Amino acid sequence: xxxxxxxxxxxxxxxxxxDVTPAEIADDAPLFGEGLGLDSLxxxxxxxxxxxxxxxxxxxxxxxxxxxxxxxxxxxxxxxxQPR
Amino acid sequence: MxxxxxxxxxLVGGFGCGQQALLGALEKGEVSPVAxxxxxxxxxxxxxxxxxxxxxxxxxxxxxIDHFSRLALLGAxxxxxxxxxxxxxxxxxxxxxxxxxxxxxTTFDFLDSVIEDGDICAxxxxxxxxVHNAAAAHISMQLQITGPNLTISQFDQSLxxxxxxxxxxxxxxxxxxxxxxxxxxxxxxxxxxxxxxCEIPGAQRMTPLDFSRMTGIVGEGxxxxxxxxxTPIPARYGxxxxxxxxxxxxxxxxxxxVRPLILGCEGLLNNGATYGxxxxxxxxxxxxxPLYGASPVSPAFDLAVAALSLQRGLLFPSSDxxxxxxxxxxxxxxxxxxxxxxxRFGNDGEYxxxxxxxxxx
Numbered sequence: 270x271x272x273x274x275x276x277x278x279x280x281x282x283x284x285x286x287x288d289v290t291p292a293e294i295a296d297d298a299p300l301f302g303e304g305l306g307l308d309s310l311x312x313x314x315x316x317x318x319x320x321x322x323x324x325x326x327x328x329x330x331x332x333x334x335x336x337x338x339x340x341x342x343x344x345x346x347x348x349x350x351q352p353r
Numbered sequence: 354m355x356x357x358x359x360x361x362x363x364l365v366g367g368f369g370c371g372q373q374a375l376l377g378a379l380e381k382g383e384v385s386p387v388a389x390x391x392x393x394x395x396x397x398x399x400x401x402x403x404x405x406x407x408x409x410x411x412x413x414x415x416x417x418i419d420h421f422s423r424l425a426l427l428g429a430x431x432x433x434x435x436x437x438x439x440x441x442x443x444x445x446x447x448x449x450x451x452x453x454x455x456x457x458x459t460t461f462d463f464l465d466s467v468i469e470d471g472d473i474c475a476x477x478x479x480x481x482x483x484v485h486n487a488a489a490a491h492i493s494m495q496l497q498i499t500g501p502n503l504t505i506s507q508f509d510q511s512l513x514x515x516x517x518x519x520x521x522x523x524x525x526x527x528x529x530x531x532x533x534x535x536x537x538x539x540x541x542x543x544x545x546x547x548x549x550x551c552e553i554p555g556a557q558r559m560t561p562l563d564f565s566r567m568t569g570i571v572g573e574g575x576x577x578x579x580x581x582x583x584t585p586i587p588a589r590y591g592x593x594x595x596x597x598x599x600x601x602x603x604x605x606x607x608x609x610x611v612r613p614l615i616l617g618c619e620g621l622l623n624n625g626a627t628y629g630x631x632x633x634x635x636x637x638x639x640x641x642x643p644l645y646g647a648s649p650v651s652p653a654f655d656l657a658v659a660a661l662s663l664q665r666g667l668l669f670p671s672s673d674x675x676x677x678x679x680x681x682x683x684x685x686x687x688x689x690x691x692x693x694x695x696x697r698f699g700n701d702g703e704y705x706x707x708x709x710x711x712x713x714x
Contacts (some may be wrong), residue, residue, distance in 0.1 A: 283476075310417070313477045321474040336483035 361436025366574030367399025453649020575688020588712030
């Protein structure tokens, strides 16, 4: 499973988005606000989930804000932090 | 203040969801437990299904709310809906949530996650739901209740403790009404303790009036009551005249022998015989715990049965038709009822007696 598909599955399972399927999450759609509708509490949960599943730490807001924009940005951030 | 009225009921337990489900179970006299996996085998459980909560809230609103809080929310929504008082001022509505164990499953899941993945990977949502007053916070937010909010625990006397707190708030006129809820849930750790300490060999039917055997089955659920001060308008479900608590070390429960008693025994040897010791043989008694199981929430279901009995003016036949102690007194057929009591003994000699009468008396 590629990283974007895994991210979508984890988002649905860990954030209990029972009303959403992976196919309904567009790679470039905003995760927060009008996109997937996540909020600030989800952001905190996401930081934990990313570390737990990918071993990648989001250290602060400066790093987190651009990374948590969409599935595309999150996947790129994780790939950039994972050892090659 | 001489009494408080019960004007709304919300129920979810092993018998199903709502008053009709409990009434159906009372008429049938039994509820079948489900088998839940525990390690390499199964144990019986009178399990409560919180799915009907989706009639009140959409899935998105529920996604951060665990089973414990969902049970509480379901009971709270039902009780307010049942009371049908659209003019009720939510800023003058108190909320008292009582629980013997609190959110057990989430608490242990959270602790497991800390042990397995370290505290840096512990879920903040699981943490927030493991806080003891999380369920009351969910209710307050979802139902817009802004009055005083209290979460209380006194193990299996939590109902009595909650009732006394509600009574105090009403007597001091700090609130116009109190939404009192008792909620408890099953979790595998509880199942493990149940097996280890109670040594109950896979019972499928509780016979709590047989004090010589362990027959308890674990239960879970929520029971909510909308309580108000006495008014000239009769209570919908009866009035609570008194709540007496004490300990056998220092006092004895005051029981009126003419009044039927709902006994809170639940198939456990350690306190079962206490009922036989302190309730006179010949006193009319009934026990309904086989319909909802052994749990700190059971006394609240007893109170709900009392409330429904007073509303109908009829007491239901006991779900257990009796062991050696109460052969002469067990209520085996529906009978008229205008006043009754609920008696609950705890494990260490503590007791609670709640006296109720019909709302129009």
